[in-house]
Amino acid sequence: MTRPTEPVAGGRLLRAVAAGQDEVYRLIARAATAHRDGEPHGHTADRERAEFVRDVLWTTVDAARLASAALVHAVDTDREYLTLRARPAPGHGIDEFARALGLSRSRADGGGLGAVVNGHLVGFVTSRPRGTVRGVAGLGPARPLALLHESFQMATRALYTADRRKMTGVCEFSQLGLLPAILSDKATGAALCQRYFKPLGDTDFAVEIVETLRAYLSCGMHAPRTADVLCVHPNTVRYRIAKFEELTGVTFRGSRTASFEVLWALEHRAAHGMRPGSAPRAAAL
Amino acid sequence: MVGLSPGQRVRVVRDLLLGEAGGDDRRVEAGLAGIDTDGVYVAFRARTRPGQLIEEMVAELILGASPCGDMLAAELDGDVIGLLPQAPPSVTVGVVGVGPAARPHDLVESFPLASRAMDAAVAFDLTGVHAFGDLGLLPAIVADTEVGEALWLRYVRPFDDVKCGAEIVSAIRAWFGCGMHVDRAAAQLMLHPNTLRNRIARFEDLAGVDLRDAAAAMQVWWALLYGASGLAGNRPPRSRAGSGAMV
Numbered sequence: 001m002t003r004p005t006e007p008v009a010g011g012r013l014l015r016a017v018a019a020g021q022d023e024v025y026r027l028i029a030r031a032a033t034a035h036r037d038g039e040p041h042g043h044t045a046d047r048e049r050a051e052f053v054r055d056v057l058w059t060t061v062d063a064a065r066l067a068s069a070a071l072v073h074a075v076d077t078d079r080e081y082l083t084l085r086a087r088p089a090p091g092h093g094i095d096e097f098a099r100a101l102g103l104s105r106s107r108a109d110g111g112g113l114g115a116v117v118n119g120h121l122v123g124f125v126t127s128r129p130r131g132t133v134r135g136v137a138g139l140g141p142a143r144p145l146a147l148l149h150e151s152f153q154m155a156t157r158a159l160y161t162a163d164r165r166k167m168t169g170v171c172e173f174s175q176l177g178l179l180p181a182i183l184s185d186k187a188t189g190a191a192l193c194q195r196y197f198k199p200l201g202d203t204d205f206a207v208e209i210v211e212t213l214r215a216y217l218s219c220g221m222h223a224p225r226t227a228d229v230l231c232v233h234p235n236t237v238r239y240r241i242a243k244f245e246e247l248t249g250v251t252f253r254g255s256r257t258a259s260f261e262v263l264w265a266l267e268h269r270a271a272h273g274m275r276p277g278s279a280p281r282a283a284a285l
Numbered sequence: 286m287v288g289l290s291p292g293q294r295v296r297v298v299r300d301l302l303l304g305e306a307g308g309d310d311r312r313v314e315a316g317l318a319g320i321d322t323d324g325v326y327v328a329f330r331a332r333t334r335p336g337q338l339i340e341e342m343v344a345e346l347i348l349g350a351s352p353c354g355d356m357l358a359a360e361l362d363g364d365v366i367g368l369l370p371q372a373p374p375s376v377t378v379g380v381v382g383v384g385p386a387a388r389p390h391d392l393v394e395s396f397p398l399a400s401r402a403m404d405a406a407v408a409f410d411l412t413g414v415h416a417f418g419d420l421g422l423l424p425a426i427v428a429d430t431e432v433g434e435a436l437w438l439r440y441v442r443p444f445d446d447v448k449c450g451a452e453i454v455s456a457i458r459a460w461f462g463c464g465m466h467v468d469r470a471a472a473q474l475m476l477h478p479n480t481l482r483n484r485i486a487r488f489e490d491l492a493g494v495d496l497r498d499a500a501a502a503m504q505v506w507w508a509l510l511y512g513a514s515g516l517a518g519n520r521p522p523r524s525r526a527g528s529g530a531m532v
Contacts, residue, residue, distance in 0.1 A: 141435070154431050174435040177504050181425055181432040187398055188425040191385075191418040217499045254464045260503045261421045 049073055050115035053123055056145060057083060057152040066146055073113060080144050081112060081124035083151040085159045086137030089168070094121055101129045101137055101170075120159075124148055129170050136162045139172040157184070164271065182267045189268025196265045199247045212240040214266050217259055221252055289318055289357075298359035298367055302328055304393040315389035318357070320368075325386045327372050328396040330403045331365040333379035334412070339365060341378045349373040364403070368392055373414050380406040383416045401428060408514040426510050433511035434518075440492050440508040441517070447491060454509070456484035457496075461506050465496075 052069050055061050061069075070077045088097035094116060103114030103123045114123030121137075128139065138159030140151030154173040157180045162171040164183055173180065182189060200206035212230065216237060219225040223241075227234040245251050250258045289297065297318045300306035306314060316322050333342045342365050343358060350356045350369050358367030372383045382403025384395030398417040405423040406415045417424060426433055444450030456474060460481065463470040467485075471478040485496065494501045511517055 154435075157431070173431070174439060177436070177500065178432060178507060181429040185425045185429060187401070187417070188422065192421070195418065220497050220499060252464075256461055256464055256502070256506065257421060259499070260506055263499060263503055264422060264425075 053113050053115040054117055056148045057122055077145050080142040082142050083124045083140040083148055083155045084137050085155045086121045088135035092134045097135050100133050133169050136168050137170045139170055141174055183271055192261050192265035196248055196262050209240050209244050212237055213244055216241055217263055294357055295359040298357055301389055301392050302366055302396040311390040320389050322389055326368045326370055326389055327386050328368050328384040328392045328399045329381050330399045331381040337378040345376045346373050375413055380412050381414045427514055430516055436504055436508035437511050437517045440505050441512045453484045453488050456481055457488050458509050
């Protein structure tokens with residue numbers, strides 16, 4: 001420690017203050033741990049852990065408060081974690097589900113922590129869950145403890161996407177491609193539908209064109225392969241695609257941009273139930 | 286849209302575009318301001334290029350309005366925001382994003398799209414007037430930084446550490462720009478077509494992707510555009526489109 005009479009340079013003064021702060025946090029943590037261990041009702045500790053989990057997943061926690069809380073809950077502040085937002089399948093208990101995901105509601109097994117918030121199992125883990133998961137879990141990317149709210153936002157979007165596409169198991173945000181964007185950006189989807197589908201009108205032929213379009217883009221814009229899939233003559237495919245280009249004023253020759261915009265519009269239509277009776281495709285964009 | 290004091294103009298614009306007044310109040314206020322409440326207008330958001338004055342943008346917008354001068358505008362965070370009977374024909378001093386046409390009291394839904402159009406135009410170095418509906422997927426690429434970052438990290442960033450990675454990524458970019466036609470892209474890059482085929486194959490091999498698959502090709506195309514927008518690697522917060530609640 002610096003003696004009070006000794007002149008202290010700026011850097012040394014800051015280090016001295018920081019060292020003092022660390023000591024205070026250690027004392028707070030020790031006191032809190034002692035309090036928790038002496039607590040006759042385990043539910044108090046459970047509640048505190050749940051509050052800690054909720055704080056780091058939903059908010060930007062002040063660094064000093066985060067450090068002391070992490071110490072209390074035995075969470076390593078020097079490593080990165082993946083976040084989870086999950087829901088067990090009907091008929092399966094949340095504790096069994098949490099264990100399958102590598103989460104513990106009572107202790108930080110392997111460095112992660114979990115809690116139940118608004119019916120969802122939420123938390124953070126050190127590695128991607130392996131094995132069978134009976135339910136659905138959205139998984140966010142690795143982030144340090146102070147930035148877990150960023151990751152958790154993506155875990156939430158992954159769970160939402162999985163729900164909408166009726167997926168099960170662990171759904172990692174980074175593996176969902178463009179699906180989360182298509183589901184959330186309704187304005188872009190609506191604008192593209194207006195541009196590419198409205199000019200087709202509302203006839204049976206328009207439905208045929210759209211189905212041909214979907215198959216044509218899935219088949220790499222190869223007319224004979226598309227014809228095989230649809231059981232029609234290749235010239236029928238070419239005619240319908242030419243009709244689409246004529247009615248909308250776009251061309252698939254040249255840049256691929258138009259084809260990608262149409263793919264997005266098709267997914268938007270399917271995802272938002274604009275075609276009654278048509279099931280969303282399973283493939284992820 | 287005449288006869289209002291500068292302070293009244295700002296208040297009307299903010300109420301109509303930012304929704305600082307309720308729906309019924311907006312309708313009444315538009316009428317009192319001399320705006321045709323049954324008419325159709327577009328919301329816009331404009332940003333000048335560095336070195337250009339905001340007054341120059343306002344002057345261009347007023348001159349381009351039809352009827353001339355029929356514009357209500359205010360300043361918001363250094364941008365010009367406002368409403369016009371129709372999209373301005375052109376501007377030279379910066380970029381203008383335009384939302385879908387709507388009645389005055391419904392422009393509160395159009396304005397966020399005007400802002401997104403301007404953001405996309407700025408990110409991709411476009412100038413002039415751009416309607417949200419004409420920008421295709423560019424506003425979505427700029428708005429959803431979470432998806433863009435994930436795809437960029439998966440498909441583009443790894444090539445920074447690969448021998449000739451920059452050439453491989455440039456080849457893929459040019460190939461997409463030429464509608465995935467090898468001969469045209471090779472001519473543009475001044476490469477032999479087989480050299481380009483080799484780079485495409487290298488990309489597919491290293492990225493673990495089959496670019497003949499339309500969905501996979503779209504993800505790579507998105508990642509390349511996100512990288513070109515200047516947002517990649519910065520991990521900014523998701524834009525004004527909002528968190529999980531884009532309009």
